[in-house]
Amino acid sequence: MIDKERLAAHLEAVRRGSPLVHNITNYVVMNNSANALLALGASPVMAHWVAEVEEMVAIAGALVINIGTLDGEWIEAMVVAGRAARRRGTPIVLDPVGAGATSQRTQAAWRIIEECTPAVIRGNGSEIMALVNSDVRSKGVDSSASSDDALEAAKVLAERTGAVVVISGPTDYITDGTRTETITNGNPIMTAVTGMGCTATAVVGAFVAMGDDVLLSATHAMAVMGVAGERAAKVAKGNGSMQIAFLDELYNLTGEVLKNEVRQ
Amino acid sequence: MIDKERLAAHLEAVRRGSPLVHNITNYVVMNNSANALLALGASPVMAHWVAEVEEMVAIAGALVINIGTLDGEWIEAMVVAGRAARRRGTPIVLDPVGAGATSQRTQAAWRIIEECTPAVIRGNGSEIMALVNSDVRSKGVDSSASSDDALEAAKVLAERTGAVVVISGPTDYITDGTRTETITNGNPIMTAVTGMGCTATAVVGAFVAMGDDVLLSATHAMAVMGVAGERAAKVAKGNGSMQIAFLDELYNLTGEVLKNEVRQ
Amino acid sequence: MIDKERLAAHLEAVRRGSPLVHNITNYVVMNNSANALLALGASPVMAHWVAEVEEMVAIAGALVINIGTLDGEWIEAMVVAGRAARRRGTPIVLDPVGAGATSQRTQAAWRIIEECTPAVIRGNGSEIMALVNSDVRSKGVDSSASSDDALEAAKVLAERTGAVVVISGPTDYITDGTRTETITNGNPIMTAVTGMGCTATAVVGAFVAMGDDVLLSATHAMAVMGVAGERAAKVAKGNGSMQIAFLDELYNLTGEVLKNEVRQ
Numbered sequence: 001m002i003d004k005e006r007l008a009a010h011l012e013a014v015r016r017g018s019p020l021v022h023n024i025t026n027y028v029v030m031n032n033s034a035n036a037l038l039a040l041g042a043s044p045v046m047a048h049w050v051a052e053v054e055e056m057v058a059i060a061g062a063l064v065i066n067i068g069t070l071d072g073e074w075i076e077a078m079v080v081a082g083r084a085a086r087r088r089g090t091p092i093v094l095d096p097v098g099a100g101a102t103s104q105r106t107q108a109a110w111r112i113i114e115e116c117t118p119a120v121i122r123g124n125g126s127e128i129m130a131l132v133n134s135d136v137r138s139k140g141v142d143s144s145a146s147s148d149d150a151l152e153a154a155k156v157l158a159e160r161t162g163a164v165v166v167i168s169g170p171t172d173y174i175t176d177g178t179r180t181e182t183i184t185n186g187n188p189i190m191t192a193v194t195g196m197g198c199t200a201t202a203v204v205g206a207f208v209a210m211g212d213d214v215l216l217s218a219t220h221a222m223a224v225m226g227v228a229g230e231r232a233a234k235v236a237k238g239n240g241s242m243q244i245a246f247l248d249e250l251y252n253l254t255g256e257v258l259k260n261e262v263r264q
Numbered sequence: 265m266i267d268k269e270r271l272a273a274h275l276e277a278v279r280r281g282s283p284l285v286h287n288i289t290n291y292v293v294m295n296n297s298a299n300a301l302l303a304l305g306a307s308p309v310m311a312h313w314v315a316e317v318e319e320m321v322a323i324a325g326a327l328v329i330n331i332g333t334l335d336g337e338w339i340e341a342m343v344v345a346g347r348a349a350r351r352r353g354t355p356i357v358l359d360p361v362g363a364g365a366t367s368q369r370t371q372a373a374w375r376i377i378e379e380c381t382p383a384v385i386r387g388n389g390s391e392i393m394a395l396v397n398s399d400v401r402s403k404g405v406d407s408s409a410s411s412d413d414a415l416e417a418a419k420v421l422a423e424r425t426g427a428v429v430v431i432s433g434p435t436d437y438i439t440d441g442t443r444t445e446t447i448t449n450g451n452p453i454m455t456a457v458t459g460m461g462c463t464a465t466a467v468v469g470a471f472v473a474m475g476d477d478v479l480l481s482a483t484h485a486m487a488v489m490g491v492a493g494e495r496a497a498k499v500a501k502g503n504g505s506m507q508i509a510f511l512d513e514l515y516n517l518t519g520e521v522l523k524n525e526v527r528q
Numbered sequence: 529m530i531d532k533e534r535l536a537a538h539l540e541a542v543r544r545g546s547p548l549v550h551n552i553t554n555y556v557v558m559n560n561s562a563n564a565l566l567a568l569g570a571s572p573v574m575a576h577w578v579a580e581v582e583e584m585v586a587i588a589g590a591l592v593i594n595i596g597t598l599d600g601e602w603i604e605a606m607v608v609a610g611r612a613a614r615r616r617g618t619p620i621v622l623d624p625v626g627a628g629a630t631s632q633r634t635q636a637a638w639r640i641i642e643e644c645t646p647a648v649i650r651g652n653g654s655e656i657m658a659l660v661n662s663d664v665r666s667k668g669v670d671s672s673a674s675s676d677d678a679l680e681a682a683k684v685l686a687e688r689t690g691a692v693v694v695i696s697g698p699t700d701y702i703t704d705g706t707r708t709e710t711i712t713n714g715n716p717i718m719t720a721v722t723g724m725g726c727t728a729t730a731v732v733g734a735f736v737a738m739g740d741d742v743l744l745s746a747t748h749a750m751a752v753m754g755v756a757g758e759r760a761a762k763v764a765k766g767n768g769s770m771q772i773a774f775l776d777e778l779y780n781l782t783g784e785v786l787k788n789e790v791r792q
Contacts, residue, residue: 028295029295031295031557031559031560035720035767047597047626049600051632055630055632068310069294072313102311103316191302192299192303193299193302194308195295195298239511240299244508247771248769250766251720252765291574334580335577335578335579365587366575368583457563458572502779502780503566504567504775507772
């Protein structure tokens with residue numbers, strides 16, 4: 001169980017500190033991720049040119065790497081940026097979108113893990129399982145894994161990589177292999193909005209940039225996602241208005257609301 | 265005239281079957297297209313890396329190719345993915361965005377037609393005319409063609425390519441060269457929302473993935489677009505809220521509403 | 529001070545003339561920029577392939593170059609398109625996103641300035657200062673410059689380049705080095721919507737395409753942005769609904785409202 005006062009204080013710290021979050025992410029979600037970070041008071045920058053990523057990551061508080069629309073050149077930029085972040089001690093958050101759907105995605109995720117040592121890996125159940133067991137095949141970018149199997153895989157992945165592993169789902173699991181936190185907020189309509197998981201990864205980036213405990217930071221970020229998503233679902237009329245209401249809820253979310261509504 | 269019970273059943277089949285639709289599409293509309301597919305219960309994936317497209321198309325129910333922001337590498341990926349889909353018998357839907365605006369676009373569209381044999385080609389009147397008559401020049405990506413001239417061109421293109429050709433407009437035409445269906449739903453404000461045509465192409469992808477008759481599948485998809493667009497236009501206050509209301513209407517659209525409101 | 533009748537007439541001219549605006553812009557904002565141009569009745573096209581940009585710019589009324597997610601190939605396409613626009617006398621609007629954040633961005637912006645001679649350069653205070661004084665470092669893509677320092681830099685940049693320079697902020701400054709106009713409309717929530725500055729640049733493109741005086745055209749465009757933003761902020765509940773309400777306001781904006789609400 002997390003300390004709710006500390007959770008509330010962390011949100012306020014992000015709003016006050018306005019960390020620069022450097023994203024190398026996919027085309028589909030760039031707009032949403034940038035708006036979600038702005039809604040929290042963070043400062044997003046998207047930059048993927050291999051010639052400039054080292055300079056950009058040098059001024060960032062966190063690096064978010066998302067392989068949702070990868071290709072060879074983008075992987076090179078991710079690795080170059082990730083190595084630079086590693087050298088500087090800047091935390092990296094990896095989103096292995098579609099791992100298991102194609103072998104290129106699974107391999108790219110593992111290359112980034114090995115060369116850049118991310119602080120956090122966030123995916124859905126299928127993606128996390130595919131990283132641990134190469135026999136698991138995902139159906140595209142959506143999850144079909146059971147949460148028990150996925151949690152087991154998350155613990156194995158955390159132990160093998162040293163990263164905190166986050167699985168998004170009806171219950172979010174956040175584990176370092178030994179300690180596991182859960183967040184049970186959220187609403188199923190979140191899965192009908194493209195890039196909601198990618199947005200969670202970006203939000204984790206903002207929280208690790210302003211936190212010292214990685215497991216707590218990732219848990220706090222997932223609490224923010226879940227509470228904002230749950231509140232947005234109450235006013236959404238479909239997945240279109242859900243995408244917009246979610247940003248509005250993030251924008252207005254206070255530490256007070258967060259600590260009253262979070263459920264573990 | 266289409267059978268309205270079959271139309272309603274097709275929508276429900278998409279929702280239940282959740283087909284994976286592999287999109288190689290343009291940067292402008294990726295977010296909208298993904299959300300439109302999710303609103304219908306389909307499962308979108310965007311993947312354009314030449315190294316992975318064959319593996320991705322192998323798990324997809326349809327391939328959507330859209331040349332809206334093309335370049336040389338993307339064309340290669342489109343052709344490689346399209347040939348793989350052709351070998352597997354996976355239906356391809358082509359959106360020749362901006363054909364006629366530059367010669368590269370017209371040529372790229374024809375290369376994809378010849379090497380990949382799409383099941384459906386969907387464009388606006390100017391684009392379809394430009395594919396048939398190289399003297400026709402489009403103004404960018406918007407249409408200025410009369411619907412009579414465009415329908416004539418659509419029939420010629422269908423006969424020449426074996427594809428079902430769809431022209432979006434105040435009246436949508438869906439033709440295989442011999443048989444022609446029409447849908448007269450919709451609202452002019454749809455043309456003020458970027459990528460509404462590209463979204464139609466993606467929706468056609470979901471319907472051909474779950475249908476056996478290509479002409480009917482394309483007609484059903486255009487009925488869904490038209491009815492959702494018409495309903496959304498009633499609550500939209502401008503093109504911003506139109507984009508959002510359209511997704512909400514797609515999300516909530518039932519077979520019952522669809523068969524009551526479709527007009528041919 | 530600008531003539532308000534002329535401002536209103538210019539907006540109507542854009543709606544009637546529907547200029548084709550060719551954008552080579554960043555992935556984050558393509559959707560918003562296209563919708564903003566459509567909301568004003570303009571006709572947006574996004575095209576970045578070096579093989580086709582000369583042909584596309586040949587049918588455009590203005591070229592918008594935005595380096596927000598640049599890489600080597602995109603810079604080549606920007607320069608090729610920009611040189612073609614220069615030869616044809618088609619006005620170019622440059623958005624030097626993140627100039628000062630990395631040396632590559634500052635250099636790319638200067639290369640485009642020197643080889644393509646933009647009619648307008650629009651940025652935030654930090655970006656404009658970084659172009660004039662290479663010692664200025666931006667924090668990512670957000671501004672931290674004081675408006676006095678920035679205006680001084682804008683005048684220097686205008687004199688050095690021959691471009692009209694626009695600085696967005698609580699007060700927008702539009703200067704050719706000698707004459708300076710201001711617009712004081714707007715609302716702080718605009719800075720929480722990603723790509724609002726990039727959208728301003730695209731809107732400037734539509735106005736220079738339909739105007740003969742560059743300083744006035746840029747001022748008119750910033751008036752439209754400010755008035756629409758101010759009206760949208762009254763109904764927005766957060767940065768999500770702000771993005772949507774802003775498009776709706778642009779869509780419904782009339783010359784009459786514009787001349788009544790603009791403040792200098």
